Amino acid sequence: MESDLPKPLHEVCGRTMIDHVLRTGVSLRPERAIAVVSAGAEDVVAALEGRAVACEQGEQLGTGHAAICARPALEGFEGDVLVTCADIPLVTASILQALVEHHRHDGAAATVLTAEVDDPAGYGRIIRDEAGGVSAIVEHSDASDEQRAIREVNTGIYVFDAAALDWALERLTPDNAQGELYLTDAIGLLVGGDRRVAALLTDDPDAVMGINTRVQLAQAERVARDRVREELMLAGVTLLDPPSTFIDAAVSVGRDTVIGPGCQILGETTVGSGCEIRGHVVLRSATVGDGVLLRDHTVVEDSAVRDEAQLGPFSLIRGNSEVGRECHVGSSAEMNRSRLGDRSKMNHFSYLGDATVGRDCNIGAGAITCNYDGYDKHLTVIEDGVFIGSDTILIAPVRVGEGAYTGAASVITEDVPPGALALSRTPQRNLEGWVEERRRRREGRDAQ
Numbered sequence: 196m197e198s199d200l201p202k203p204l205h206e207v208c209g210r211t212m213i214d215h216v217l218r219t220g221v222s223l224r225p226e227r228a229i230a231v232v233s234a235g236a237e238d239v240v241a242a243l244e245g246r247a248v249a250c251e252q253g254e255q256l257g258t259g260h261a262a263i264c265a266r267p268a269l270e271g272f273e274g275d276v277l278v279t280c281a282d283i284p285l286v287t288a289s290i291l292q293a294l295v296e297h298h299r300h301d302g303a304a305a306t307v308l309t310a311e312v313d314d315p316a317g318y319g320r321i322i323r324d325e326a327g328g329v330s331a332i333v334e335h336s337d338a339s340d341e342q343r344a345i346r347e348v349n350t351g352i353y354v355f356d357a358a359a360l361d362w363a364l365e366r367l368t369p370d371n372a373q374g375e376l377y378l379t380d381a382i383g384l385l386v387g388g389d390r391r392v393a394a395l396l397t398d399d400p401d402a403v404m405g406i407n408t409r410v411q412l413a414q415a416e417r418v419a420r421d422r423v424r425e426e427l428m429l430a431g432v433t434l435l436d437p438p439s440t441f442i443d444a445a446v447s448v449g450r451d452t453v454i455g456p457g458c459q460i461l462g463e464t465t466v467g468s469g470c471e472i473r474g475h476v477v478l479r480s481a482t483v484g485d486g487v488l489l490r491d492h493t494v495v496e497d498s499a500v501r502d503e504a505q506l507g508p509f510s511l512i513r514g515n516s517e518v519g520r521e522c523h524v525g526s527s528a529e530m531n532r533s534r535l536g537d538r539s540k541m542n543h544f545s546y547l548g549d550a551t552v553g554r555d556c557n558i559g560a561g562a563i564t565c566n567y568d569g570y571d572k573h574l575t576v577i578e579d580g581v582f583i584g585s586d587t588i589l590i591a592p593v594r595v596g597e598g599a600y601t602g603a604a605s606v607i608t609e610d611v612p613p614g615a616l617a618l619s620r621t622p623q624r625n626l627e628g629w630v631e632e633r634r635r636r637r638e639g640r641d642a643q
Contacts, residue, residue, distance in 0.1 A: 196407070196408065196409060196412075197409070198409075200238075201233075201236050201238060201239050202281070202282055202406070202407075203216075203239055203242070203281035203282065204238060204239060204242065205406075205412055207284045207285070207406075207412065207415050207416055207419050207444075208416060208419035208420055208423060208443050208444040209443025209444055209445055209446075209461055209462060210284075210443070210444050210445065211242060212281055212282055212284040212406065213230070213239065213242055213243070213281045214242070215284035215285070215444075216279060216280070216281050216283065216284055216286075217230075217243075217246055217247060219286060219287065219288050219291065220277065220279065220291065221246070222288040223277070223288060223291055223292060223295065225277065226272070226274065227248065227268070227272070228246065228247035228248065229247060229248045229250060229265050229268045229269070230243050230247040230248070230249050230250070230281070231250050231251075231252050231261040231262070231264050231265050232249050232250065232251055232252065233251075233252055233255060234251050234252065234253050234254075248268045250264045250265045250267065250268050251264065252264045256369070256375050256376055257369070257373065257375025257376040257377055257378070258351075258375075258376075258377055258378035258379070259364065259367045259375070259376030259377050259378040259379075259380060259381065260375065260376040261378070262278065262360070262364055262378050262381075263364050263367075263376070266361065266364065269357060269361075272357050273357055273358065274357055275295065275298060275299070275354050275355065275356060275357065276354065276355045276356075276357050276360055277291065277294075277295065277352075277353070277354050278352065278353045278354070278355065278378070279291075279351065279352045280351045280352070280405065282405050282406045282407065283350065283351060283352065283403055283404065283405055283406075284406070284415060284419075285401060285402045285403070285404055285415055285418055285419060286350075286352065286402050286403055287399075287402055290308070290397055290399065290402055290403075291352070293395065294306060294308050294352065294354055294395050295354055297393065297395045298354040298393065298395075301391070301393040302391065303356075303390075303391045303392060303393035304355070304356050304359035304385050304390035304391055304392060305353055305354065305355045305356070305359060305360070305363075305381070305382060305385055305390070305392045305393070306353065306354045306392070306393040306394065306395060307321070307329055307332065307349060307350075307352075307353055307382065307392065307393070307394045307395070308350045308352040308353070308394075308395055308397060308403065309321050309347050309348065309349060309350060309394050309395065309396050309397070310347070310348055310350055310396065310397050310399075310400040310403050311346050311347050311348075311396065311400065312346060312348055312400050313346070315335075315343070315345065315346050315347075315348045316335065316343075317335050317407075318335060318348035318349060318405075319332045319333060319334045319335065319348060319349035319379050320332070320333050320335070320338055320342050320343065320345040320347070320348060320349070321345065321347040321348065321349060321394060322342065322345070323347075323394075328386075328391070328392065328393070328394075329382060329386070329392040329393065329394045330383070330386050330392075331382060331383040331386065332349045332379035332380075332382050332383070333379075334371065334372075334373075334377060334379060336371075336372040336373060337371050337372050347396065349379060350397070350403035350405075351403075351405065352403065353378075355381075359385060359390055360381065362385075362388070363380075363381035363384045363385055364381065366384050367380055367381065367384070368380075401418045402418075404418070419444060420441060420442065423442050423443070423444055423446070424437045424440060424442060427442065427448050430448075430450060431449075431450030431451060432448045432449075432450065432451075432452050432453075432454065433451075433452070433453040433454065434454050435453065435454065435455050435456055436455070436456035436457070439456045439457050439458075440454055440456065440457070440458050440459075440460075441458070441459045441460070441461070442458075442459075442460045442461075443460065443461045443462060443464070445462065445463050445464075446460050446461070446462075446463075446464045446465075446466070447464075447465045447466065448460070448465075448466040449466060449467045449468030449469070449470070449485065450468050450469075451468055451469045452466055452467070452468060452469060452470040452471075452472065453470070453471050453472065454472045455472060455473045455474040455475075455476070455491075456474050456475070457474050457475040458472055458474070458475065458476045458477070458478075459476075459477045459478070459479075460472075460478045461477070461478065461479045461480070462479050462480035462481075463480050464478045464479065464480060464481045464482070464483070465481075465482050465483065466478070466481075466483045466487075467483055467484045467485035467486070467487065467502070468485045468486075469485055469486045470483060470485070470486060470487045470488070470489070471487075471488045471489070472487075472489045473488075473489060473490050473491045473493075473507075473508075474491045474492070475491055475492045476489045476491070476492065476493050476494070476495075476507075477493075477494045477495070477496075478494075478495050478496075479494075479495070479496045479497065480496065480497050481495040481496065481497070481498055481499070481500070481512075482498075482499040482500070483495070483499075483500045484499075484500060484501045484502035484503070484504070484520070485502045485503070486502055486503045487500050487501075487502065487503065487504050487505070487506075488504075488505040488506070489506050489507055490505070490506065490507030490508040490510075490526075491507060491508040491509075492507065492508050492509045493506045493507035493508060493509065493510045493511075493512075494510070494511045494512070494513070495512045495513075496511075496512070496513040496514075497513060497514065497515055498512045498513060498514065498515060498516040498517065498518070498530070499516075499517045499518070500512065500517075500518045501517070501518060501519050501520040501522070501537070502520050502521070503520055503521045504518050504519070504520065504521060504522045504523070504524070505522070505523050505524070506518065506523075506524040507524070507525075507526060508526050508527075509526050509527045510524045510525065510526065510527065510528045510529065511528075511529040511530070512524070512529075512530045513529075513530070513531050514530075514531040514532040514533075515532060516530040516531060516532060516533045516534065516535075516547075517533075517534045517535070518530070518535050519534070519535055519536045519537035519538070519539060519554070520537040520538065521537060521538045522535050522536075522537065522538065522539050522540065522541070523539075523540040523541070523542075524540075524541045525540075525541060525542040525543035525544075525545070525560070526543040526544075527543055527544050528541050528542065528543060528544065528545045528546070529545075529546045529547070530546075530547045530548075530550075531546075531547070531548045531549070532548065532549050532572075533547040533548060533549065533550040533551065533552070533564075534550075534551050534552060535547065535552045535556075535558075536552050536553040536554040536555070536556065536579065537554045537555075538554055538555050539552055539553070539554060539555060539556040539557070539558070540556070540557050540558065541558040542557075542558060542559055542560040542562075542585075543560050543561075544560055544561045545558050545559070545560060545561060545562045545563060546562075546563040546564065547563075547564055547575075548563075548564050548566040548567070548572070549564065549566040549572050549573065549574050549575065549591065550564045550566070550574070550575040550576070550577065550589075550591075551574070551575070551576050551577070552577045552581075553577060553578045553579035553580070553581065553597070554579045554580070555579060555580050556577055556579070556580065556581045556582070556583070557581075557582045557583065558577075558583045559582075559583050559584045559585035559586070559587060559603065560585045560586070561585050561586040562583045562584070562585060562586060562587040562588075562589070563587075563588055563589070564589045564591055565588060565589065565590045565591060566591045572591075573591035573592040574591060574592055575589050575591045575592070575593055575594075575595075576593075576594040576595070577589075577594075577595045578594070578595060578596055578597040578598075578599075578613070579597050579598070580597055580598045581595050581596075581597070581598065581599050581600070582599075582600045582601070583595070583601050584600065584601050584602050584603035584604070584605065585603045585604070586603055586604045587601045587602075587603065587604070587605050587606075587607060588605070588606045588607065589601075589607045590606065590607060590608045593607055593608065593609065593610060593611075594610045594611070595607070595610070595611040595617075596610070596611055596612050596613030596614065596615065597613040597614070598613055598614045599611045599612065599613055599614060599615050599616070599617065600615070600616045600617070601616070601617045601618075602616065602617065602618040602619075602620065604620055605617060605618055605619045605620060606619050607619065
């Protein structure tokens with residue numbers, strides 16, 4: 196991957212590869228989940244906490260050696276062992292379930308999931324006997340020219356009878372081009388020991404795509420996003436331009452919501468029903484209620500927008516903020532660590548930082564809270580029914596009482612009592628004839 200980040204922690208459609216694999220595997224409700232992790236991969240171990248037993252592989256001596264490292268965690272287990280890889284994130288639960296069922300129905304010692312691919316380079320080839328059974332898996336580096344022409348390949352996903360796996364692992368040798376212990380050699384050993392090996396050919400080769408480069412990572416991203424978009428559309432969501440719409444795997448969208456072109460809906464975002472999300476909106480770990488209108492280029496990050504609210508265009512809601520029910524947030528307005536109460540309006544070019552605004556308030560155009568004094572952040576409280584005039588500057592900490600007004604262009608530095616009007620303007624002066632006098636003075640200087 197040419198990266199400082201461990202490969203299993205690279206993301207596909209908003210989830211790490213290992214998270215995809217764990218979620219899919221655990222959906223089959225196994226008795227236990229075991230992950231073999233390279234020595235020193237603390238970040239990977241942390242990602243497994245509470246989800247799988249981590250077994251350390253001190254040296255990377257091949258896939259067979261990795262399976263051997265898992266043996267202590269399998270001690271006493273007598274069932275079937277599903278083996279997969281952390282870099283095959285697109286495999287589905289239905290494919291794995293079919294593999295397990297095929298293995299049990301066939302009564303095999305091992306069952307291999309295979310796929311036919313157009314370019315089998317780098318994959319182990321499936322060698323079948325005259326009866327169509329699996330006789331061996333030959334790694335690409337060890338394959339003859341004739342064997343490399345085979346298009347049926349090993350996906351790296353197996354089901355083993357636990358006792359058969361243990362028997363084969365004890366007999367692995369590094370007699371190959373890489374000098375490693377191959378798990379694929381376990382297949383040949385089982386066949387040689389008169390143990391039946393079955394295979395299940397998947398009809399979805401994209402689902403078993405392995406990822407070793409960023410090019411392959413991008414290919415997997417495309418497949419995963421296509422899946423997500425298709426699932427949402429089939430569930431009643433309208434995507435006006437599906438190819439330009441990026442939606443992560445963890446996203447939930449309600450029916451009859453319409454999503455415009457160029458949108459990004461990312462992270463653990465939830466969108467309700469009947470929403471209109473116009474072009475180039477970005478939602479990142481956001482909660483959006485029912486019937487919400489998000490106009491073009493609106494951004495909501497780590498925040499919530501409640502039912503029937505309207506935002507944008509070009510508004511930014513971030514920092515665990517909340518926009519209440521039936522609120523209106525105008526163009527180029529911003530909220531950070533703030534709450535806007537139900538039915539309140541926050542008009543264009545306004546800013547709320549570290550503010551709590553009550554119900555039925557009006558925040559005029561250009562009004563802002565000054566929440567930072569150069570050292571600390573301070574809170575502004577605006578109670579229910581307040582009218583904040585345009586271009587008001589609220590110097591925190593400050594409280595505006597229920598039903599109060601502030602005059603346009605006021606600078607509010609002290610609390611405003613309920614029902615009061617707060618004004619802080621310099622009195623206006625009109626200097627009659629000033630423009631003509633200024634013109635004459637300028638013309639006099641130019642004449643000199």
